[in-house]
Amino acid sequence: MAYKLIALDVDGTIRTAGSPIAERTRRAVDAVRRAGAIVTLATGRTFGSATPNCGILGIEVPIATSQGAYIANPVSEEVLHHHTLTTDMALAALDALEDHTSNDGTQAVAYHSERIYVDRMSEWAAGYGQRTEMDVVLVEDLREIADEGLTRIVAVGEDCDIEMLERDIMPELSNRMLVTRSLPYFCEILHSQGGKEDALEWMCDHFGIQQSETVAFGNGYNDIQMLEWVNLGIAVGDAVPEALAAADIIAPAFAEHGVAQVLEDLLRDGKIG
Incomplete structure (x- = not known):
């Protein structure tokens, strides 16, 4: 073969x-x-x-x-x-991340095609936009764009924080969405397929x-x-x-x-x- x-x-x-x-x-x-x-x-x-x-x-x-x-x-x-996140999926993902992203150390980022949305222009967000040449759009609340057909929602932070975050949200989300770490400091939430x-x-x-x-x-x-x-x-x-x-x-x-x-x-x- x-x-x-x-x-x-x-x-x-x-x-x-x-x-x-x-x-x-x-x-x-x-x-x-x-x-x-x-x-x-x-x-x-x-x-x-x-x-x-x-x-x-x-x-x-x-x-x-x-x-x-x-x-x-x-x-x-x-x-x-x-395969985009449905509105319900995106809102559920953001709700699950809320307790982990309310401090300055960990941030939620929403991807839509070649654009990312953030609710604060952190040093990481500004640097990511420069490195990747992607548009970084600041919004007041990521829930505003939950119905736009997001490709993925990503939590970015310190390796140990992201590992703990992944463990915490897995029971709530993994039965209906894909939760994975692409990098030690990136926890991604996507459509289950x-x-x-x-x-x-x-x-x-x-x-x-x-x-x-x-x-x-x-x-x-x-x-x-x-x-x-x-x-x-x-x-x-x-x-x-x-x-x-x-x-x-x-x-x-x-x-x-x-x-x-x-x-x-x-x-x-x-x-x-």
């Missing part, structure tokens, strides 16, 4: 803040594509933040962004699938590919369910322990070009295409 759909997480898997995508990774992805498989991204980044990586890797097929809630073509920018695994299921239907023909690489908490869903889940060696436990294969660490090494091995063994 050959694998036909390869999904790559971005941050911590094929690049980091201080290390761009390596040439070896780019060559491996190109070889996979020439062998006949589809390579896509499955990332927590927004679409606008994810697309530069597509240019580097030559990806022209739909990609999964904002976890898996927003699927669009990186060339045409056509939105193919978008807004996960990376949901996006890959959509892509399988879109491309006519079987679940048994899927591979995914990841490293974070938000990759766990994707690694469990695909036929071959691969965590890079420096992934969080939970992702390592969910994976079928543990690749060398990011610094050792783990993704490229595994892709090269799969190609050599004739398992791609």
Whole structure:
């Protein structure tokens, strides 16, 4: 059996803040594509933040962004699938976060396409807008925009505070929404079908590919369910322990070009295409 759909997480898997995508990774992805498989991204980044990586890797097929809630073509920018929070979901999420975001340390942020809404212009919010070139819109109360079809609501704060927040809101929200940490200091709340695994299921239907023909690489908490869903889940060696436990294969660490090494091995063994 050959694998036909390869999904790559971005941050911590094929690049980091201080290390761009390596040439070896780019060559491996190109070889996979020439062998006949589809390579896509499955990332927590927004679409606008994810697309530069597509240019580097030559990806022209739909990609999964904002976890898996927003699927669009990186060339045409056509939105193919978008799971937004309903008004009731958004209000429930904001209510659950209220006790945790009433201090200066933790902040709730609402994402809508390439715009974020905040109820205070903190140092983090201003800096995030500058780093990502996203519009940061100040509103008096995030509940004002709960009915606008938000992609996700995110709590941002110190690692230990966000870990505690996630534990506290899970019992209330996890039965009807997706609650995940994309980074140690980011707790995200999305539509229950807004996960990376949901996006890959959509892509399988879109491309006519079987679940048994899927591979995914990841490293974070938000990759766990994707690694469990695909036929071959691969965590890079420096992934969080939970992702390592969910994976079928543990690749060398990011610094050792783990993704490229595994892709090269799969190609050599004739398992791609």
